[in-house]
Amino acid sequence: DTGVSQDPRHKITKRGQNVTFRCDPISEHNRLYWYRQTLGQGPEFLTYFQNEAQLEKSRLLSDRFSAERPKGSFSTLEIQRTEQGDSAMYLCASSLAGRVLDEQFFGPGTRLTVL
Amino acid sequence: KNEVEQSPQNLTAQEGEFITINCSYSVGISALHWLQQHPGGGIVSLFMLSSGKKKHGRLIATINIQEKHSSLHITASHPRDSAVYICAVRYDGGSNYKLTFGKGTLLTVNP
Numbered sequence: 001d002t003g004v005s006q007d008p009r010h011k012i013t014k015r016g017q018n019v020t021f022r023c024d025p026i027s028e029h030n031r032l033y034w035y036r037q038t039l040g041q042g043p044e045f046l047t048y049f050q051n052e053a054q055l056e057k058s059r060l061l062s063d064r065f066s067a068e069r070p071k072g073s074f075s076t077l078e079i080q081r082t083e084q085g086d087s088a089m090y091l092c093a094s095s096l097a098g099r100v101l102d103e104q105f106f107g108p109g110t111r112l113t114v115l
Numbered sequence: 116k117n118e119v120e121q122s123p124q125n126l127t128a129q130e131g132e133f134i135t136i137n138c139s140y141s142v143g144i145s146a147l148h149w150l151q152q153h154p155g156g157g158i159v160s161l162f163m164l165s166s167g168k169k170k171h172g173r174l175i176a177t178i179n180i181q182e183k184h185s186s187l188h189i190t191a192s193h194p195r196d197s198a199v200y201i202c203a204v205r206y207d208g209g210s211n212y213k214l215t216f217g218k219g220t221l222l223t224v225n226p
Contacts, residue, residue, distance in 0.1 A: 006157075031212060042119070042201055042216030043158075056213070091158060095212075102205075104148070104214065108157035 004107035006092050012113045013082055020078045021110045025094030032075050033104060034067055035091040036060065043091055049075060050097065082114045118142075121202050121217035128224050134189040136220045138202030141183065148203040148214065149176050149187045158201070161187070192224045 005024045013019050025032050030051050035043035046065070048056045051072040061067075064082075069075040079086055089111050093104040118141045128134055138147070149161045162169050162176040164185065169176050173192075178185040189196055199221050203214040 033213060035214075035216075040218070042203070042218045043214075044216070045213040048213055102146075102212065103160065103163050105160065106150070106158040111155070 004092055004094050004105050006090075006107040006110050008110055009108060010111050010113075012115065014115050015082060015084060017082055018078065018080045019082060019112065020076055021090055021112075023075045023077070023092030023094075023107060025074070025092070026096075026105055027073075029094035029096045029105075030072065031095045031097050031102070031104075032069055033093045033095075034075070034077055035093065037089040037091060037109075038087075043089075046077075046090075079112075082112075084114050087112055087114045119202055119204055119215055119217040121200075121220050123220060124218065125221045126223070128192050128222070130193060130224055130226050132192050132224075134192050134196075134222065134224075136187045136200050136202075136222070138185045138187070138217055139183060140202075140204045140215075143207040144180075144183075144204045145207050146205045147178055147185050148201075148205075149185070150201040150203060152199045152201060152219070154198075161200075189222075192222075194224045194226050197222055197224050 007022045032049045034046040037043040047067050049069040064080045067077045089109045091109045092107040095102045095104045120139045122137045147164050151159045164178045173190045175188040199219040201219045202217040
């Protein structure tokens with residue numbers, strides 16, 4: 001399978017714990033995006049990487065959130081001291097800059113439940 | 116205020132019916148996506164449009180740039196089409212790589 005993959009698919013944690021999610025983009029894609037989707041809402045932009053550089057962070061991304069893409073390939077999203085309000089689906093997408101219309105391809109998402 | 120508006124929010128149809136979902140946005144865009152999301156599942160891209168019309172099987176997507184409006188049509192609907200359909204746009208301008216999403220339309224097709 002050469003699509004975008006995310007791990008884990010589901011995560012249940014207790015409030016106050018740290019969690020880390022991983023995204024593996026399509027191999028030749030140099031752009032990577034994280035989005036968050038809460039129940040009944042459309043996804044919202046969190047952050048964006050071009051290669052290893054994090055070029056934009058949404059104001060939704062509080063200090064407890066950090067994202068990395070160390071070698072310009074896979075990315076991790078860490079949430080420290082989780083809160084119940086962090087419960088959501090975390091979606092990763094990737095695209096290839098320069099391709100016509102720069103279409104984004106989405107992963108299956110990681111569903112986080114904070115108890 | 117959500118800048119991408121979809122209607123209807125919920126839609127129930129009988130198998131075989133023709134379905135239309137609408138999307139309106141507020142300012143100039145470089146591209147518009149129609150996406151499909153099954154319960155508990157990830158997002159699948161159905162179409163990406165910058166103008167005109169695209170067709171894939173029973174699905175048709177149209178966009179009117181002047182009116183800032185797009186429609187997704189499903190012909191001969193089937194229960195397996197039941198899903199949330201989401202419109203997302205990429206705005207012109209500085210941050211033109213990220214998508215802004217509508218809230219989605221929940222489609223239920225009954226046999």
